[in-house]
Amino acid sequence: MSFDPRAEDFQRTALRTLQASNPHDRFSGVRTMNELRRSFSEGRALANQTDADRAYHLVVQATERYDYELPFSTNEDSAQKLINDSLAQVQEALKLDPQSPDANRLRICISANSFEESYQELKAGAQAAFEYCKQELNSYLVKLSDPDLVTLARKVFMAPAYRWYATLADRSLICGRYKTCIDLCTKLRRLDTYDTADAYRTQALATAKLQDAIPLSLLSSRVRRLGRPMPDAWLCLSHAYVAWANRKISQVDTHILALLKAYPLAAIVLTQQTELPMPAFARVVVQPHSEDELAIATSEATVLLQEGQDFDGAGGFGAFLKNHPLVQEALTADKNKYAQLATLEGLNLDTTPGRPTNPRD
Amino acid sequence: MDINQELLDRRFYRKCVELSQTAPLSHGAQDELRLALKTTPNRFEVAPADSAFAQLARIQDELARAERTDEYKDDDEYSLAWEQRVEQFRDICQDALALFPSTMDAQRILAMSDRAADDTKLERLELLVGRSRQVLNSKLKMERLQTQQSSEGTYASSKLICTDAAPTISLWNNPFMRPYLRTMETLTRAYVRCCRYRIATGLGEDLLSFDPDDHTQVRNSLALAYARCEDERKLTSLLTRFNHQGTPWTHLAMIVLLYKQGRMPAFRRALSGFVQLYESAAYALLRPTMPQPQVLGRADVKPGSYRQLVQAVSECEAILADCPDLLAQAAEHEKVKKSAEAFAKKYGFDF
Numbered sequence: 001m002s003f004d005p006r007a008e009d010f011q012r013t014a015l016r017t018l019q020a021s022n023p024h025d026r027f028s029g030v031r032t033m034n035e036l037r038r039s040f041s042e043g044r045a046l047a048n049q050t051d052a053d054r055a056y057h058l059v060v061q062a063t064e065r066y067d068y069e070l071p072f073s074t075n076e077d078s079a080q081k082l083i084n085d086s087l088a089q090v091q092e093a094l095k096l097d098p099q100s101p102d103a104n105r106l107r108i109c110i111s112a113n114s115f116e117e118s119y120q121e122l123k124a125g126a127q128a129a130f131e132y133c134k135q136e137l138n139s140y141l142v143k144l145s146d147p148d149l150v151t152l153a154r155k156v157f158m159a160p161a162y163r164w165y166a167t168l169a170d171r172s173l174i175c176g177r178y179k180t181c182i183d184l185c186t187k188l189r190r191l192d193t194y195d196t197a198d199a200y201r202t203q204a205l206a207t208a209k210l211q212d213a214i215p216l217s218l219l220s221s222r223v224r225r226l227g228r229p230m231p232d233a234w235l236c237l238s239h240a241y242v243a244w245a246n247r248k249i250s251q252v253d254t255h256i257l258a259l260l261k262a263y264p265l266a267a268i269v270l271t272q273q274t275e276l277p278m279p280a281f282a283r284v285v286v287q288p289h290s291e292d293e294l295a296i297a298t299s300e301a302t303v304l305l306q307e308g309q310d311f312d313g314a315g316g317f318g319a320f321l322k323n324h325p326l327v328q329e330a331l332t333a334d335k336n337k338y339a340q341l342a343t344l345e346g347l348n349l350d351t352t353p354g355r356p357t358n359p360r361d
Numbered sequence: 362m363d364i365n366q367e368l369l370d371r372r373f374y375r376k377c378v379e380l381s382q383t384a385p386l387s388h389g390a391q392d393e394l395r396l397a398l399k400t401t402p403n404r405f406e407v408a409p410a411d412s413a414f415a416q417l418a419r420i421q422d423e424l425a426r427a428e429r430t431d432e433y434k435d436d437d438e439y440s441l442a443w444e445q446r447v448e449q450f451r452d453i454c455q456d457a458l459a460l461f462p463s464t465m466d467a468q469r470i471l472a473m474s475d476r477a478a479d480d481t482k483l484e485r486l487e488l489l490v491g492r493s494r495q496v497l498n499s500k501l502k503m504e505r506l507q508t509q510q511s512s513e514g515t516y517a518s519s520k521l522i523c524t525d526a527a528p529t530i531s532l533w534n535n536p537f538m539r540p541y542l543r544t545m546e547t548l549t550r551a552y553v554r555c556c557r558y559r560i561a562t563g564l565g566e567d568l569l570s571f572d573p574d575d576h577t578q579v580r581n582s583l584a585l586a587y588a589r590c591e592d593e594r595k596l597t598s599l600l601t602r603f604n605h606q607g608t609p610w611t612h613l614a615m616i617v618l619l620y621k622q623g624r625m626p627a628f629r630r631a632l633s634g635f636v637q638l639y640e641s642a643a644y645a646l647l648r649p650t651m652p653q654p655q656v657l658g659r660a661d662v663k664p665g666s667y668r669q670l671v672q673a674v675s676e677c678e679a680i681l682a683d684c685p686d687l688l689a690q691a692a693e694h695e696k697v698k699k700s701a702e703a704f705a706k707k708y709g710f711d712f
Contacts, residue, residue: 114686114689115685116686123623172623174685175684176683176687177621177622177684178591178621179591179621211559211560212590245556245559245560246557246559247483303683307679308556316479316555316556
């Protein structure tokens, strides 16, 4: 779910602005874009924004607080304040646009008492969210004068629906409904052929949970055709889990080696297996093949890592991964590398790569 | 598993084979032989394999004694007693192996009771299952050949039309094959406990082909694994195969499957059926406790008793935990709550 909320906010406003510009004036578009950039950076409200756009802007602000600031909050009070503030912004957005799929989804994700509750609410609202997005896109396309903007309009206006399905798939994975999750991801990938939501990652985890190697290999080859940077941490962890579950230990080694090679400080992240707070908007945007990406993948793979009877806080696969000779071998080198980096950047050595733990826990 | 009964079966089978070499034994003679083995066992020679197997009866006796005494122990005393007991069981197994080195049951208990990590235990059991499979496969082939020959003989003599359906062969009828079947069942159960569900289904299905009547009760592990893998088709056909004669395990499997499929009204109905069927089901589900460690296999307990429910819930624990809100949903169910409260009140448990 790597949607950049701020970029999308700008694209959304740009689409509205360009729609209003004069198509016969060659320089009108350029002028309006320059004006828009200035207004946007100064945080000025724009005349041609609709209530839906303003609601989305509030959603972006709530997302920045909840998804991007909350994980770094150091104490409970500030964490609670961030949660309350983001919820207030979402409520404000809902006042502007009661049907806003993103605002409704964030409200569900932030305020639900259990995964089951959020799953049921998201499931109930999925079709309405999709219809809303479709309607908004159609009403935009009708008034559109520039045909070049169609692709961008489709991407921007349908994104809330894709995010809704992606979140629903994510919740079904956590609730243990793997086949439902796979069906939802397949549906989403059919709707959005670029797979902007990176639904294949959630699908890989759900497929792995069913411990069948063949569908997972098929999914991997499909993802490869999408042209995503490989190796992918979600796919590697899923493959490693399936191999572990089917007692094919040599195959596990291949995937662990791929992870250690592709991601910096991978051994530290794989040993820590930190469970990060779940983002409400979408998967947090990070650099591909960075340790942060691996930390997010490992956190999402908690469903694989913590399964089974565990006495030390790690499940069967989690403990296996933590104590794997390849990981342990790389751990010393990674710790030295991290110490060097920390000295260079003047960091506190007690903090480790990957985002900190959930302050709400 | 009743060691004494099985020992009798082994000695009877061995003697039958020995005597049948001269002339086939009539049913009457077989009954006489069985009675003689039961009443005057010392008159018959004991094979080393049987005397090794007989050693395991000491484990059975100790387990029965543990059942009576453990109730009054606190947690520390209980775990200390079990630590000592496991060591004692391991010594008994070593004694058995000293008498007859390939006693499969002793090897199985040693592999399971080892303090090694789960993966090491699985590896050891897999080695034993590899050997068991070889023995069972060759025995099955032999039995099939014999059945084929005898049916051909019948066809030739009576000129009756033979049906194409192969007669069902159960290797459980041969007491010397039972340790191998039990080893396969133990590994299937261990796979489920260690979250290796897909591989557990393969092994369990194999075991059912050797023992179609399922004397080892592998269907319980199979049902749980199918539910976890959301394989409704296989779970339903397993239940149909055994005429829907449910056990707490199969009922739990169905509940888990319905929850996973998001069929909430059916899930709630299955839950209320489960708690109506077993008085202690709701309490065992909402207040899980550790059952007695399984040494010889699943303990022989009264069907539907609290102990059996505790056993089933304990084996299903990882699968239930995989659906984090399932138990919370169950706890909210009015019937489940009332049933658990009623059970706790009746037997003086805290709730």
